[in-house]
Amino acid sequence: MLSYQHLYHAGNLADVHKHALLATTLDYLTRKDKPLTYVETHAGRGLYDLTAPEAVKTGEAAKGIAIAEGWFPTTHPYARALAATRDQRGATFYPGSPLIAGHLLRETDSIHLCELHPQEHAALDYASAPFGAKVYHEDGLAKALSICPPTPRRGMALIDPSYEVKTDYETIPRVVGQLHRKWNVGIIYLWYPILREGYHKPMLAEIKAVAPEALIHEVRFPPVRDGHRMEGSGMVMINPPYGIETETKRLTGLFRKLG
Numbered sequence: 243m244l245s246y247q248h249l250y251h252a253g254n255l256a257d258v259h260k261h262a263l264l265a266t267t268l269d270y271l272t273r274k275d276k277p278l279t280y281v282e283t284h285a286g287r288g289l290y291d292l293t294a295p296e297a298v299k300t301g302e303a304a305k306g307i308a309i310a311e312g313w314f315p316t317t318h319p320y321a322r323a324l325a326a327t328r329d330q331r332g333a334t335f336y337p338g339s340p341l342i343a344g345h346l347l348r349e350t351d352s353i354h355l356c357e358l359h360p361q362e363h364a365a366l367d368y369a370s371a372p373f374g375a376k377v378y379h380e381d382g383l384a385k386a387l388s389i390c391p392p393t394p395r396r397g398m399a400l401i402d403p404s405y406e407v408k409t410d411y412e413t414i415p416r417v418v419g420q421l422h423r424k425w426n427v428g429i430i431y432l433w434y435p436i437l438r439e440g441y442h443k444p445m446l447a448e449i450k451a452v453a454p455e456a457l458i459h460e461v462r463f464p465p466v467r468d469g470h471r472m473e474g475s476g477m478v479m480i481n482p483p484y485g486i487e488t489e490t491k492r493l494t495g496l497f498r499k500l501g
């Protein structure tokens with residue numbers, strides 16, 4: 243039973259971290275003419291109205307993108323995707339990762355998006371239609387394993403689970419290992435929350451065992467409200483493009499200023 247809805251959390255500081263790294267990576271990849279494949283296992287609904295009651299209730303965007311927007315000059319690919327979304331959908335809208343990919347990729351690139359929640363899937367289907375994405379109402383991990391290595395072989399997969407199911411922390415590193423073996427040139431990004439309880443630590447150890455060269459980037463931020471368990475955001479990056487470390491260092495400095 244899926245109950246997580248990203249609308250409560252869209253545009254929070256974890257999204258800023260994840261989406262800035264995603265946009266920077268896609269920007270590097272599209273500097274070459276060769277077409278690429280983008281696969282997303284847990285896509286969400288793609289488009290979020292930050293004035294919706296769910297978003298206002300948590301106030302996470304107000305303490306996230308509303309504060310961090312100035313970190314990104316207008317030429318930054320994340321800022322470009324934000325601006326394109328607002329131009330096309332309205333000033334209060336925020337792009338999820340599928341729309342960030344949609345805005346930064348080209349017609350020659352292939353986009354595969356998986357989302358299991360029926361309403362989120364329907365909304366995603368609608369929001370991503372202008373980009374010609376293939377949208378699947380299927381388990382994203384199984385689907386990624388079935389289509390990878392994809393055609394074109396060059397490209398990336400983003401794995402962004404909601405970690406609702408306790409076993410996610412065991413299943414996901416296993417699937418990341420399988421995916422990396424099947425698609426050894428593929429760029430694979432896995433997002434994880436840094437919770438007070440440290441659930442991510444054994445997961446990272448398992449990933450390091452199958453992909454020792456993986457780059458791990460973590461940022462910390464003040465909990466969004468008293469008692470909130472998320473203290474930071476992490477990204478595992480397997481085969482990241484050359485140059486991503488410039489952005490990780492820049493983000494580290496910016497997040498540190500939050501205290």
Ligand code: SAM
Nearest residue numbers: 248284285286338339357358359381382402404
């Ligand atoms: N990646 C999105 C973004 O950054 O805009 C946010 C995704 S949200 C954190 C995780 C999504 O995964 C939820 O919409 C949830 O319904 C979906 N989900 C959960 N389990 C799934 C599964 N096994 N396969 C596909 N989607 C799943």
